[in-house]
Amino acid sequence: MEAGLVVEKIEFADGSELPLKPGSVTIVTGPNNSGKSTFLRDIDKHFGSGRGKKGYTGWIARKVESKLLGTPKEFLDRFHETEAYDAEEDRFKFEKGYSGGSYKTSTLRSAVAKGRLPNSVEASFRKFLPAHERLHGTGYNNTIDTAINQIFSNEAREIALSDIFKRSFGIDLILDRTLT
Incomplete structure (x- = not known):
């Protein structure tokens, strides 16, 4: 550890x-x-x-x-x-x-x-x-290790995060893939 x-x-x-x-x-x-x-x-x-x-x-x-x-x-x-x-x-x-x-x-x-x-x-x-x-x-802006980059590079995480928002707020989280 x-x-x-x-x-x-x-x-x-x-x-x-x-x-x-x-x-x-x-x-x-x-x-x-x-x-x-x-x-x-x-x-x-x-x-x-x-x-x-x-x-x-x-x-x-x-x-x-x-x-x-x-x-x-x-x-x-x-x-x-x-x-x-x-x-x-x-x-x-x-x-x-x-x-x-x-x-x-x-x-x-x-x-x-x-x-x-x-x-x-x-x-x-x-x-x-x-x-x-x-x-x-979100970490630092100049790193690929930011939270948003981790989400955009992993479709399973996008779907899981969207499901959490749906259960919590009643709506899906929509991510715009055109920004990547």
């Missing part, structure tokens, strides 16, 4: 909760100006470096519960790939993203074992996950 971070549950402003299964895909839909982007920004802000200090609650997503996946060794291996490491002090220096501090290897190992990275480390870790592993559904 590779080191990872997953969202387990989202609590909404009205108190309702949405538990999420690992590996599942969540589609956020709605008309223009209905709060889709606000909802995604709310979730993203729960991973900001100030999370926990300011008691952030979003407009739509009030609380987000996340879980670390992987062993302390897998996380330390990942940090060796992405962060500056001072071997003399046995300390990682987080210089990218939201992080601005340094943490001893023993502190990080202990934090992962307890299931919780320091806020700034978790924020930096989430920010630098590959696009297909992050919360944002």
Whole structure:
């Protein structure tokens, strides 16, 4: 298993909760100006470096519960790939993203074992996950790995997605193949 971070549950402003299964895909839909982007920004802000200090609650997503996946060794291996490491002090220096501090290897190992990275480390870790592993559904515009490209290149996925929309909203999802 590779080191990872997953969202387990989202609590909404009205108190309702949405538990999420690992590996599942969540589609956020709605008309223009209905709060889709606000909802995604709310979730993203729960991973900001100030999370926990300011008691952030979003407009739509009030609380987000996340879980670390992987062993302390897998996380330390990942940090060796992405962060500056001072071997003399046995300390990682987080210089990218939201992080601005340094943490001893023993502190990080202990934090992962307890299931919780320091806020700034978790924020930096989430920010630098590959696009297909992050919360944002479409990835980067300059990659063939975007969600829409995966759908257009697989007719079975098109049909399955259309069936989900039919069951959920009472209408089929029509995809215009002339755009590809």
